[in-house]
Amino acid sequence: HPSLKMDPLCGLMLDGVALNAIADAVGTPCWVMGGDTLRTRVRRMQQAMRDAGLNVSLHYAVKANDHLAVLSLLREEGAGADIVSGGELARALKAGIAPAHIVFSGVGKTDAELERAIGLGIGQINVESAEELDIISSIASRLGTRATITLRVNPDVDAGTHAKITTGLAANKFGIPYDHAAALYARAASLPGIRAVGFATHIGSQILSVAPYRAAYARIADLVRTVRAAGQTVEVVDCGGGLGISYRTEPEGQPEALAGAMKAELGGLDVRLAIEPGRWLAAPAGLLLSSVILNKARGNEAPFLVLDAAMNDLLRPSMYDAWHGIVPLSPHVATLPAGPAHVVGPVCESGDTFARDRHLPPMQRGARVAILDTGAYGAVMSSTYNSRPLAAEVLVEDGTWHVIRPRQSLEALWQGETVPAHLAGTA
Numbered sequence: 001h002p003s004l005k006m007d008p009l010c011g012l013m014l015d016g017v018a019l020n021a022i023a024d025a026v027g028t029p030c031w032v033m034g035g036d037t038l039r040t041r042v043r044r045m046q047q048a049m050r051d052a053g054l055n056v057s058l059h060y061a062v063k064a065n066d067h068l069a070v071l072s073l074l075r076e077e078g079a080g081a082d083i084v085s086g087g088e089l090a091r092a093l094k095a096g097i098a099p100a101h102i103v104f105s106g107v108g109k110t111d112a113e114l115e116r117a118i119g120l121g122i123g124q125i126n127v128e129s130a131e132e133l134d135i136i137s138s139i140a141s142r143l144g145t146r147a148t149i150t151l152r153v154n155p156d157v158d159a160g161t162h163a164k165i166t167t168g169l170a171a172n173k174f175g176i177p178y179d180h181a182a183a184l185y186a187r188a189a190s191l192p193g194i195r196a197v198g199f200a201t202h203i204g205s206q207i208l209s210v211a212p213y214r215a216a217y218a219r220i221a222d223l224v225r226t227v228r229a230a231g232q233t234v235e236v237v238d239c240g241g242g243l244g245i246s247y248r249t250e251p252e253g254q255p256e257a258l259a260g261a262m263k264a265e266l267g268g269l270d271v272r273l274a275i276e277p278g279r280w281l282a283a284p285a286g287l288l289l290s291s292v293i294l295n296k297a298r299g300n301e302a303p304f305l306v307l308d309a310a311m312n313d314l315l316r317p318s319m320y321d322a323w324h325g326i327v328p329l330s331p332h333v334a335t336l337p338a339g340p341a342h343v344v345g346p347v348c349e350s351g352d353t354f355a356r357d358r359h360l361p362p363m364q365r366g367a368r369v370a371i372l373d374t375g376a377y378g379a380v381m382s383s384t385y386n387s388r389p390l391a392a393e394v395l396v397e398d399g400t401w402h403v404i405r406p407r408q409s410l411e412a413l414w415q416g417e418t419v420p421a422h423l424a425g426t427a
């Protein structure tokens, strides 16, 4: 982690700022996003595409971290947005991303979401089924316009990722079956209200090897050649997201290798290319600060380190058995001899476990840790389960830090709830 340093006096620092200072001021749990790291990563990805001689538009997958500050920073770096809901569309617009730089993905878009997107003149809608193509055709016709679409094709390629996040297999709900795509593209060309510009694909998430990308892009390239031979035009191939990071010891996915796969398979096609990265950009830029509530000893067994963060904050370990690095903030603690501990949250479920048998130095009540690589699919997947307020969020940039979301107040937990009159006396 080039963005993390252990300072002998101040303890763990992110992008040059002491995390203890943030925790002192804001409390824990607290999400911290390193803006400099985020910028470095998006620039590296864009540079990798340029170095390969490719003209690629980058649409950040908003679902990874939808905070307005994150979207605004990425907009400043030239990114567009890949969205999957009306809420994400509204956020992208609020952050100043132009409709023309927004791509709408997702397997189930409602009429209201489509009307809003088409009415705004959104850059591209990735269509996921024959049924959806007809719906878009009729909505755009009714609005007296044409929707720019690609067909999202399911290439039936195994990306070798966790079962809950793989998307490119025929058995998954995503995309149009490969064998139906050419015929549906021909049909799209004949439909009113539709401007079909090409194909999109996305094969999964946390992909560490470039081989499945090459396989998928080779199939898409064949499809482009097939439909062109039949007289259709293809201007765009959207290559999806999914590039993985190093959570533990696995080597991080390399944007340069991804660019190489795109160039090898799609570089000669004379199409505009696009990518939809989320995790690779945001995950390593963020961490979750937490304090030890208590160290629950169990004789000779590994103790339970009970944190003030829980599965309602960071769901990934409970949901996917995901491994996240856990690092003490104190330089003194970090040098003590380590032993196995189970790191858990206070929520009333056994699944509220961040790590089992993790080698950690002894830590007592009040000691602080950083849970690493949580800048993507972290805060966005939080809930208030167990009536736990949403954690504070902080952005570090240029050696200073900004609260970008104060800790949710208790009153905010029931904001919007109403109690029917006959029960009102009790609340």
Ligand code: LLP
Pocket: 061, 064, 082, 105, 106, 165, 167, 202, 204, 205, 206, 240, 241, 242, 243, 276, 277, 278, 279, 280, 316, 320, 376, 377
């Ligand atoms: N494009 C589409 C159409 C997607 O479905 C996704 C992610 C992305 C782009 C961005 O993928 P990325 O570059 O971030 O891998 N909550 C899970 C990850 C779910 C990803 C869903 N789709 C996790 O915490 O691992």
